[in-house]
Amino acid sequence: MSGRVWRTECVISHRPLGSFLRVRGQCVLNDVSAEVMMPKKPFFITQAIDDGWGGGDGEFDVSDSPYYLEESSIDLAGRIVAGEQKCLIPCVYISRGNDDSLPLDADVLARKLAGLAHVIVEPSRKFSFQLMEHSFRRNPYGGAIGIFLHGRGEMVRLYANGTQGAQTVRISEVISGVVELSSKRSAKNGLEWQTLQELQGRSLRQRVSENVSEDLSSYIDEFDKEVVAKDERIRNLEELVELANSTTEVVLRSSSDLLPVELSDALGPQLYDGEFSDRLRLFLQRCSQEKADGVDERTQILICKILEKSSYTGRAVSLVSQIKSAGKDGNQMSNSLGSILSGFGYSKTTDGKHIKFEPPGNLFGLPTEILPSTPSDSQRGGKNKSQDIIRNMGLNYFK
Numbered sequence: 269m270s271g272r273v274w275r276t277e278c279v280i281s282h283r284p285l286g287s288f289l290r291v292r293g294q295c296v297l298n299d300v301s302a303e304v305m306m307p308k309k310p311f312f313i314t315q316a317i318d319d320g321w322g323g324g325d326g327e328f329d330v331s332d333s334p335y336y337l338e339e340s341s342i343d344l345a346g347r348i349v350a351g352e353q354k355c356l357i358p359c360v361y362i363s364r365g366n367d368d369s370l371p372l373d374a375d376v377l378a379r380k381l382a383g384l385a386h387v388i389v390e391p392s393r394k395f396s397f398q399l400m401e402h403s404f405r406r407n408p409y410g411g412a413i414g415i416f417l418h419g420r421g422e423m424v425r426l427y428a429n430g431t432q433g434a435q436t437v438r439i440s441e442v443i444s445g446v447v448e449l450s451s452k453r454s455a456k457n458g459l460e461w462q463t464l465q466e467l468q469g470r471s472l473r474q475r476v477s478e479n480v481s482e483d484l485s486s487y488i489d490e491f492d493k494e495v496v497a498k499d500e501r502i503r504n505l506e507e508l509v510e511l512a513n514s515t516t517e518v519v520l521r522s523s524s525d526l527l528p529v530e531l532s533d534a535l536g537p538q539l540y541d542g543e544f545s546d547r548l549r550l551f552l553q554r555c556s557q558e559k560a561d562g563v564d565e566r567t568q569i570l571i572c573k574i575l576e577k578s579s580y581t582g583r584a585v586s587l588v589s590q591i592k593s594a595g596k597d598g599n600q601m602s603n604s605l606g607s608i609l610s611g612f613g614y615s616k617t618t619d620g621k622h623i624k625f626e627p628p629g630n631l632f633g634l635p636t637e638i639l640p641s642t643p644s645d646s647q648r649g650g651k652n653k654s655q656d657i658i659r660n661m662g663l664n665y666f667k
Contacts, residue, residue, distance in 0.1 A: 271302025276310045277461040286323055289316060291383075308448065308570060313383040316656075325386070326355035326418075332382035332423035333375040334362075336389045342402050345395075348388060349403045351421035358385040358415050358423070358446055364393045371428040371437040372413075380439065385415070385446045390647035393590075405537050410586040412541075413437050415445050423449055425541070427583060434655070470495070478499045526578060536630040539612065539661060542581035546666050549578060584666035588658055595654030602639045605653065609637055635660050 273296040281288045289626055293307030314332070316322075322330035326343065337345055347353040348361055370389065380386040390396055398411045406421075408414035411428035416473065424445040426437050461469075470492070525532070525545040532544050552571050555563075594604035602623060610616060614625040614637070623641050627634040637657060640649075658664050 271297060271299030272305065273298055274307065276307075276312070278310075278312055279459050279461055281459045289313075289321065289383075290462060306444075309380070309384060309447075318649060322383070326353055328355060328359075328386045329387075330357070330383060332379045333390050334378040334387040337391050337395070339391050339395055341391070342395070342398055345388075345390070345399050345407070346402045346418050347505065349407045349422070351416060351419055353416070353418060355386060355418050357383075358417055358449060359388055360385050360442060360446065361388045361408055361414045361416060361573075362390060363396055363408045363410065363412050363414075364390045366393060366586060366593055369395050370630050371411040372439050372442070377439050377442060380443055381446055384450060394607070397607060400611045401613070410540075410583075410590070411437070413442060415442075415449060417449070424597070427541075428586075466495070466499075466538055487511060525573075525581065536632065537613075539631075539663070540581075540583045540587050542583050546580050547662070549575065549580060550665055580666055584663050588663050588666075591654050591658055591663075592651075595650035595652075598650045601650035601653060602641065605637075605639055605650075605657065609657075634661075 275294045275296060277290075277292045277294075279290045281290065291310050291313055293310050295305050295307050297304060315590055317330065317332050324330075328335055344353070345361075348359050353359060360377070362370055362372070364379075365371065372389055374389050381387060390399075396407065399407045400409060408422075408425055413421045413426045415424040415426075416422050422445060426445065427439055428437050525542045526548050527535075527545050532538065538544055553575055556568070556571050556575060591605070594608055595601050597604070606616065606623065606625065609625040612631060613628040615628070617624045617626070618641060621641050623639045625637040625639065627636070637660065639653065657666075
């Protein structure tokens with residue numbers, strides 16, 4: 269298109285640990301009126317993987333197929349969530365919805381992200397609860413998708429949209445998240461074209477210096493010192509840029525919530541991501557409906573403006589639906605609801621014909637839940653108990 273120049277650089281670097289292919293796409297403007305566009309993944313990457321160039325990266329192979337975890341892969345999933353999985357490229361973790369469905373087509377996503385990220389698929393919703401306990405509730409769940417980096421943990425989280433049972437995440441959103449994240453990272457092993465040119469230039473100067481006079485040799489030495497100083501300055505600037513980008517990424521993760529992630533983490537674990545923001549908004553909404561004594565008009569208007577510019581996260585719907593589903597079968601009601609409570613850290617004790625579930629101390633404001641220890645044929649009993657738990661958790665206010 270007029271005003272734009274598309275450029276793709278491909279460099280293969282041979283190292284002791286293996287060969288690395290570095291591919292970089294750029295959109296360069298040669299007209300000030302043109303608009304910069306995000307380059308798509310070069311087709312050369314797909315061709316390379318199709319021809320069997322994909323090598324090992326941590327515990328995964330670089331491929332165009334998703335990696336389906338097994339029920340016994342809790343430790344592996346925990347390392348991904350904690351940022352301890354030693355992969356050079358990001359890991360895209362796809363969680364299951366309440367009905368064990370996926371929020372997108374994992375095969376299509378893996379094909380589009382081949383060479384850019386590993387696509388990891390959760391085996392079941394039950395696995396998600398086990399991972400919750402294993403990772404201290406840091407894992408994406410309920411159809412959410414997380415993008416993780418080694419040494420950094422979760423960098424981006426995307427939530428499913430739509431009605432319960434038909435929630436989806438657009439593939440384009442995941443690809444944009446991976447591309448934006450990758451574009452901000454410096455090359456760790458593969459060389460960029462500019463770096464390769466500099467190395468070639470140094471090699472040529474070295475060969476020339478071996479066959480020149482003493483004066484020219486001194487000039488080349490001084491020139492090389494200037495180049496080394498420049499390279500060190502560039503590395504320092506790249507580190508500063510990467511640090512600034514990482515700070516921005518953490519902020520972007522919580523841009524839809526009223527509370528920043530640091531404050532939410534300091535308050536304690538949440539029943540779902542954004543729970544504290546939802547409760548704060550509910551409190552402000554009730555304050556705006558009733559004239560509070562001693563509150564000045566400016567504060568009242570401020571509350572109204574906050575409510576106008578914000579909204580509930582909508583993430584409570586997934587947990588409510590999950591609790592309702594667990595209470596549908598009276599015979600399995602105790603096991604199903606008990607599994608949900610255990611996933612939140614409730615401790616289980618048996619008292620005659622009842623099972624007590626005590627909430628952990630950091631889940632403040634929640635009562636003890638009591639479930640029958642024997643199966644029940646009553647469908648109504650399971651539904652009523654589900655509603656009790658929803659009400660006790662204060663989730664019935666969030667639609």
